[in-house]
Amino acid sequence: MTIRFDGRVAIVTGAGNGLGRAHALGLAARGAKVVVNDFGGARDGTGGSMTAAETVVEEIRKAGGVAMADGADVSNYEQVRAMVEKATKEWGSVDLMVANAGILRDKSFGKMELSDFQKVIDVHLAGTFYCCKAVWDGMRERNYGRIVLTTSSSGMFGNFGQANYGAAKAGIVGLMNVLAQEGRKTDIRVNTVSPTAATRMTEELLPPQALALMKPEAITPAVLYMLGDNAPTRTIMGAGAGSFAVIKIIETEGV
Numbered sequence: 001m002t003i004r005f006d007g008r009v010a011i012v013t014g015a016g017n018g019l020g021r022a023h024a025l026g027l028a029a030r031g032a033k034v035v036v037n038d039f040g041g042a043r044d045g046t047g048g049s050m051t052a053a054e055t056v057v058e059e060i061r062k063a064g065g066v067a068m069a070d071g072a073d074v075s076n077y078e079q080v081r082a083m084v085e086k087a088t089k090e091w092g093s094v095d096l097m098v099a100n101a102g103i104l105r106d107k108s109f110g111k112m113e114l115s116d117f118q119k120v121i122d123v124h125l126a127g128t129f130y131c132c133k134a135v136w137d138g139m140r141e142r143n144y145g146r147i148v149l150t151t152s153s154s155g156m157f158g159n160f161g162q163a164n165y166g167a168a169k170a171g172i173v174g175l176m177n178v179l180a181q182e183g184r185k186t187d188i189r190v191n192t193v194s195p196t197a198a199t200r201m202t203e204e205l206l207p208p209q210a211l212a213l214m215k216p217e218a219i220t221p222a223v224l225y226m227l228g229d230n231a232p233t234r235t236i237m238g239a240g241a242g243s244f245a246v247i248k249i250i251e252t253e254g255v
């Protein structure tokens with residue numbers, strides 16, 4: 001892949017593990033300065049220390065890349081703003097945002113507590129909104145920005161036990177639809193990736209043979225493509241098992 005990100009500053013949320021880690025490593029290997037965000041909590045969103053993010057930063061530095069760790073909880077707007085301010089102070093701008101942080105609180109709808117719904121909406125949907133909001137003005141001022149949001153087939157087709165997650169992931173497509181249009185006034189492009197990969201989130205759901213084919217790194221090329229200068233506008237990109245395909249190009253005008 002020849003795409004490069006020299007001189008660009010990226011934030012990848014939830015980058016201590018799985019997909020986010022793979023995206024952060026891919027960006028750094030291609031020249032971006034990367035904020036590796038992770039609050040380091042348990043999969044249900046509780047607890048937290050950013051050790052996982054610090055470990056990924058070490059990996060990037062060992063490979064000759066430039067990165068810093070950040071422990072913001074994406075469901076807390078003040079913390080997200082502080083992360084963007086820190087990156088801007090250190091490196092001058094935030095040009096690329098990958099909103100990837102996520103948790104699961106799967107339960108059949110009858111058993112789902114209001115708190116299970118609220119927590120997942122807070123992290124995925126509000127958290128994604130906050131990440132966009134915190135970088136938006138800066139991107140508009142500099143007339144450049146690339147944002148990739150993480151959706152899921154669960155948001156489009158539905159998965160048992162995921163009323164909370166599916167609603168949040170469908171909402172993320174709704175957010176992308178508006179930001180992609182408003183961003184067009186300046187050179188801000190907002191797209192979504194719908195990944196199928198073996199991560200902490202999917203390991204309990206899929207058989208080992210399937211997981212072996214689904215490395216998180218297989219998703220990264222789709223994300224890097226949507227972060228590049230020639231990114232599409234308003235696309236849902238399905239990615240998995242070493243290939244990626246457009247699920248839906250909503251519009252291409254302006255590309």
Ligand code: ADP
Nearest residue numbers: 014017018019039040073074101102199200201
């Ligand atoms: P996947 O790679 O499929 O997204 P993972 O569970 O491996 O699933 O990775 C998600 C990452 O998001 C985890 O490292 C987790 O700590 C992080 N994360 C979860 N909630 C938050 C949050 N509120 N703020 C920042 N990071 C979070």
